[in-house]
Amino acid sequence: MTPLKSTSVTIRQVADAAGVHFSTVSRALNPATRRLVKPQLAKKVQEAAHRLGYHANAAASSLRTGRSKVVGVIVPDLGSMLFPPILEGIDAEFQKSGYMTIIGHTANDDQQQRRILAGLSERQVDGLIIATATLDEPVTGSLLNGRVPVVLINRTDSTGRTPAVLHDDLKGIHLAFEHLVALGHTNIAHLAGPSVLSTGSLRLRGFRLAHQEMLAGAKLGPVVEAKSFSVEAGKVACLSLLKRNKRVTAIVAANDLLAIGCYEALSELGLKCPDEISVTGYNNTAFSGLVRPALTTVNLRLRDMGIEAARMLAGLMSGNAGNADVVLRPSLVVRGSTAPAPTR
Amino acid sequence: MTPLKSTSVTIRQVADAAGVHFSTVSRALNPATRRLVKPQLAKKVQEAAHRLGYHANAAASSLRTGRSKVVGVIVPDLGSMLFPPILEGIDAEFQKSGYMTIIGHTANDDQQQRRILAGLSERQVDGLIIATATLDEPVTGSLLNGRVPVVLINRTDSTGRTPAVLHDDLKGIHLAFEHLVALGHTNIAHLAGPSVLSTGSLRLRGFRLAHQEMLAGAKLGPVVEAKSFSVEAGKVACLSLLKRNKRVTAIVAANDLLAIGCYEALSELGLKCPDEISVTGYNNTAFSGLVRPALTTVNLRLRDMGIEAARMLAGLMSGNAGNADVVLRPSLVVRGSTAPAPTR
DNA sequence: CTGTTAGCGCTTTCAG
DNA sequence: CTGAAAGCGCTAACAG
Numbered sequence: 001m002t003p004l005k006s007t008s009v010t011i012r013q014v015a016d017a018a019g020v021h022f023s024t025v026s027r028a029l030n031p032a033t034r035r036l037v038k039p040q041l042a043k044k045v046q047e048a049a050h051r052l053g054y055h056a057n058a059a060a061s062s063l064r065t066g067r068s069k070v071v072g073v074i075v076p077d078l079g080s081m082l083f084p085p086i087l088e089g090i091d092a093e094f095q096k097s098g099y100m101t102i103i104g105h106t107a108n109d110d111q112q113q114r115r116i117l118a119g120l121s122e123r124q125v126d127g128l129i130i131a132t133a134t135l136d137e138p139v140t141g142s143l144l145n146g147r148v149p150v151v152l153i154n155r156t157d158s159t160g161r162t163p164a165v166l167h168d169d170l171k172g173i174h175l176a177f178e179h180l181v182a183l184g185h186t187n188i189a190h191l192a193g194p195s196v197l198s199t200g201s202l203r204l205r206g207f208r209l210a211h212q213e214m215l216a217g218a219k220l221g222p223v224v225e226a227k228s229f230s231v232e233a234g235k236v237a238c239l240s241l242l243k244r245n246k247r248v249t250a251i252v253a254a255n256d257l258l259a260i261g262c263y264e265a266l267s268e269l270g271l272k273c274p275d276e277i278s279v280t281g282y283n284n285t286a287f288s289g290l291v292r293p294a295l296t297t298v299n300l301r302l303r304d305m306g307i308e309a310a311r312m313l314a315g316l317m318s319g320n321a322g323n324a325d326v327v328l329r330p331s332l333v334v335r336g337s338t339a340p341a342p343t344r
Numbered sequence: 345m346t347p348l349k350s351t352s353v354t355i356r357q358v359a360d361a362a363g364v365h366f367s368t369v370s371r372a373l374n375p376a377t378r379r380l381v382k383p384q385l386a387k388k389v390q391e392a393a394h395r396l397g398y399h400a401n402a403a404a405s406s407l408r409t410g411r412s413k414v415v416g417v418i419v420p421d422l423g424s425m426l427f428p429p430i431l432e433g434i435d436a437e438f439q440k441s442g443y444m445t446i447i448g449h450t451a452n453d454d455q456q457q458r459r460i461l462a463g464l465s466e467r468q469v470d471g472l473i474i475a476t477a478t479l480d481e482p483v484t485g486s487l488l489n490g491r492v493p494v495v496l497i498n499r500t501d502s503t504g505r506t507p508a509v510l511h512d513d514l515k516g517i518h519l520a521f522e523h524l525v526a527l528g529h530t531n532i533a534h535l536a537g538p539s540v541l542s543t544g545s546l547r548l549r550g551f552r553l554a555h556q557e558m559l560a561g562a563k564l565g566p567v568v569e570a571k572s573f574s575v576e577a578g579k580v581a582c583l584s585l586l587k588r589n590k591r592v593t594a595i596v597a598a599n600d601l602l603a604i605g606c607y608e609a610l611s612e613l614g615l616k617c618p619d620e621i622s623v624t625g626y627n628n629t630a631f632s633g634l635v636r637p638a639l640t641t642v643n644l645r646l647r648d649m650g651i652e653a654a655r656m657l658a659g660l661m662s663g664n665a666g667n668a669d670v671v672l673r674p675s676l677v678v679r680g681s682t683a684p685a686p687t688r
Numbered sequence: 689c690t691g692t693t694a695g696c697g698c699t700t701t702c703a704g
Numbered sequence: 705c706t707g708a709a710a711g712c713g714c715t716a717a718c719a720g
Contacts, residue, residue, distance in 0.1 A: 027700095058403075091449055103445070122402045407696045407697065
């Protein structure tokens with residue numbers, strides 16, 4: 001009773017053009033059912049479809065099948081330069097299976113995250129990749145009533161119940177620490193990330209373990225926790241760290257932005273990096289080779305993380321169990337921000 | 345005949361729970377039609393909906409209304425740090441009207457772009473924001489048969505027929521040039537971007553105009569075109585530029601990545617920036633304050649560009665004409681990469 | 689103001 | 705192998 005848009009060509013028009021019933025067209029056009037139709041006819045239908053410029057109406061097929069061929073991706077923000085490579089990986093992988101992604105930015109705002117989830121839920125996303133997990137709030141439960149498979153990426157929550165694609169943060173910090181120890185540092189501090197994030201908390205643990213293992217005699221180096229993973233918070237934390245710990249010769253920062261914050265703090269205090277104090281970052285984000293001194297940092301396989309998450313989600317969506325995480329191996333990129341410990 | 349997912353609650357169940365007809369539920373739940381229903385009943389319906397955890401099935405309503413509440417955004421890549429703020433702006437603005445965005449990365453690949461357009465088209469996007477326009481290939485024509493409104497962002501094509509949100513590139517280059525002239529430079533070169541992009545081509549034109557206007561006596565400074573907007577291409581182009589033009593004391597680069605390429609070239613040639621050669625960038629991307637020397641660059645209102653594009657598209661989707669572009673005003677951010685011309 | 693009804697375009701069972 | 709028919713959940717005439 002309400003013809004809104006007769007603008008686009010439908011399956012029926014293709015059927016007419018090809019002289020077959022429209023359900024034959026449906027079968028011929030869907031790769032999964034094509035084998036049910038005589039090859040000859042199938043070809044004719046495809047030609048007609050092409051000629052008329054037909055392309056499927058996803059809304060209709062979603063409604064019918066209950067699957068949208070869209071997945072949601074939730075990130076805390078895009079500006080940190082951590083997510084672009086991840087998103088490219090996700091997209092690249094999903095393209096193979098015809099999925100597209102809707103990206104939601106939460107800006108670390110819970111309210112916002114709820115709105116985004118609601119929007120994704122209405123749009124019947126077939127799956128969800130979430131990069132905003134926190135330790136204090138388990139992610140699974142409420143989420144879309146468990147209707148939709150979820151994979152966590154980069155961070156995990158405290159339950160560990162939701163399958164995740166992560167890096168081995170203990171290992172990553174170990175690499176950085178080891179590098180500093182090899183350079184002769186014995187007074188190494190940690191500029192930690194927020195402890196409510198698994199990344200922040202694990203890297204701190206990694207620091208403790210590494211210290212214990214490699215600097216067994218010495219007492220644990222000083223640790224200060226930044227309020228957030230940002231340059232500004234890193235600067236503030238680093239200043240307070242150095243004010244109270246004059247003998248520190250190296251700082252292991254929990255991420256690149258915090259490391260840049262260290263640069264700013266050092267320059268404000270008139271300390272030279274790396275001559276007086278070495279700094280390591282984490283993530284190897286795009287700018288880390290461009291800053292001066294170029295940042296020695298832990299490299300993460302960000303794009304691969306996206307690819308793995310997409311694969312894992314694809315698995316879940318097709319019924320896999322999802323009781324294994326993927327843990328990628330980080331590596332160390334040595335650049336100019338680390339140098340031998342100054343002899344005093 | 346095929347009950348696939350009775351998992352989610354529908355309008356009918358809400359109707360039963362509230363003791364009304366399902367079409368009343370539809371009206372009560374849709375803000376646009378809510379005024380058609382007695383407030384009391386509307387409330388009851390909303391409560392029932394909430395209680396049952398109802399939320400709309402977008403596929404069904406898309407199918408019915410012909411509108412998906414999804415827009416597509418096409419970007420050349422995410423890694424350049426230019427697009428994250430733009431995307432955030434777009435999302436922030438669209439959130440107000442309940443739209444979500446599907447982002448497609450083309451990686452500057454035409455084939456890929458076509459695939460993305462097809463995917464977006466199937467998904468019945470209500471509009472399109474395109475950041476991949478080139479001068480040599482008009483964007484409008486073929487695009488989704490003109491079924492869907494399009495706005496261009498950051499770059500435009502040669503026809504100028506599609507409404508666009510841009511910055512005044514002539515003005516931006518003028519600012520940079522003016523700054524250099526004020527510092528006493530008279531031998532200013534331009535490291536141009538690809539001439540097939542409107543940004544590359546307009547900034548070159550801006551350079552010529554500024555030169556003509558401010559350095560009327562002197563002959564036009566040397567110009568070299570980089571193969572792409574990338575650090576590597578910038579380095580290559582800058583090396584060739586300086587090899588042939590020993591007297592250059594300042595370089596206006598067409599974007600920040602090219603400027604970083606200049607840094608690398610200069611350091612390879614043993615030239616000091618800014619003491620011997622000043623460099624200006626363009627875009628004020630996130631890293632430009634972090635590199636050393638910190639980059640003097642032209643600041644673009646990237647987030648605002650996203651917001652404006654979203655507004656413009658919203659206008660087009662609701663039937664506006666769209667015969668005006670939005671042109672934002674750039675500004676100059678002076679940092680450490682520019683200094684007075686060396687006296688010889 | 690509310691109920692009735694038709695149908696958006698597609699997939700999939702069921703018959704032939 | 706192909707045609708017929710039903711219906712996914714919703715909106716929007718239309719009739720009361």
